[in-house]
Amino acid sequence: MLIELKNLYRTYRSPDGANSVEALKGVNLHIDQGEYLSITGASGSGKSTLMNILGLLDTPDSGSYYFNGTDITELSDKEISHIRNRSIGFIFQSFNLIPSLTTLENVALPLEYRGMSKSERMERAENALAAVGLSSRLTHKPCELSGGQQQRVSIARAIASNPPVILADEPCGNLDSKSGGEIMDMLKKLNKNGRTVILITHDSNAARQADRILQVEDGRVR
Numbered sequence: 001m002l003i004e005l006k007n008l009y010r011t012y013r014s015p016d017g018a019n020s021v022e023a024l025k026g027v028n029l030h031i032d033q034g035e036y037l038s039i040t041g042a043s044g045s046g047k048s049t050l051m052n053i054l055g056l057l058d059t060p061d062s063g064s065y066y067f068n069g070t071d072i073t074e075l076s077d078k079e080i081s082h083i084r085n086r087s088i089g090f091i092f093q094s095f096n097l098i099p100s101l102t103t104l105e106n107v108a109l110p111l112e113y114r115g116m117s118k119s120e121r122m123e124r125a126e127n128a129l130a131a132v133g134l135s136s137r138l139t140h141k142p143c144e145l146s147g148g149q150q151q152r153v154s155i156a157r158a159i160a161s162n163p164p165v166i167l168a169d170e171p172c173g174n175l176d177s178k179s180g181g182e183i184m185d186m187l188k189k190l191n192k193n194g195r196t197v198i199l200i201t202h203d204s205n206a207a208r209q210a211d212r213i214l215q216v217e218d219g220r221v222r
């Protein structure tokens with residue numbers, strides 16, 4: 001088993017304590033290596049909160065999270081970042097590209113944190129961009145690309161370090177149906193190539209592309 005969540009809780013509290021929202025209320029979940037899983041649910045049900053925890057961007061208040069057999073809740077922030085950088089590629093709805101960097105630089109940047117030489121970073125970034133059909137756009141800035149192309153850059157960025165897990169939160173949310181379909185095809189291919197893919201989406205058609213669909217309802221997984 002790749003991921004196991006046991007009785008996970010996450011409550012957001014405002015600094016003055018006036019507002020508190022229980023976003024996750026006892027989530028149990030397991031994900032196998034190589035699985036293509038989609039997570040759906042209404043707005044505000046807790047999908048992004050769950051994704052942030054699954055992606056090691058946030059930690060739960062209580063419960064346990066086993067990633068590859070290690071209980072993440074026992075690790076330091078530094079150890080958690082190390083696992084995140086090596087294991088997980090992220091694709092976000094809003095692309096999250098750096099506007100001042102070129103396509104190639106955006107994809108190469110996260111590889112720096114892995115201590116790769118410049119020549120290796122460039123080679124990996126070029127290969128990842130070729131895999132998403134963007135070899136002709138290496139020196140363009142994000143604002144010079146279409147939305148679908150920007151999302152393909154972010155996919156290249158997610159796969160350049162060859163992480164075993166891809167986490168995508170509404171990757172087609174800002175795209176027309178044709179570009180969205182291309183992104184969905186790419187996710188499917190990444191899964192066929194052996195990666196574990198976790199897709200968070202409102203879109204029930206997109207969700208059906210996965211092998212398994214989980215429904216989040218008011219902070220709980222059904």
Ligand SMILES: Nc1ncnc2c1ncn2[C@@H]1O[C@H](COP(=O)(O)OP(=O)(O)OP(=O)(O)O)[C@@H](O)[C@H]1O
Pocket residue numbers: 012013021022023041042043044045046047048049050202
């Ligand atoms: N930083 C935060 N501070 C306080 N409350 C938050 C915060 N982030 C989310 N929430 C609350 O937690 C609940 C779950 O939010 P979350 O973003 O996980 O929902 P979601 O399922 O991703 O929704 P959407 O489909 O609209 O993206 C919501 O009630 C939301 O208001």
Ligand SMILES: [Mg+2]
Pocket residue numbers: 047048049
């Ligand atoms: Mg969300």
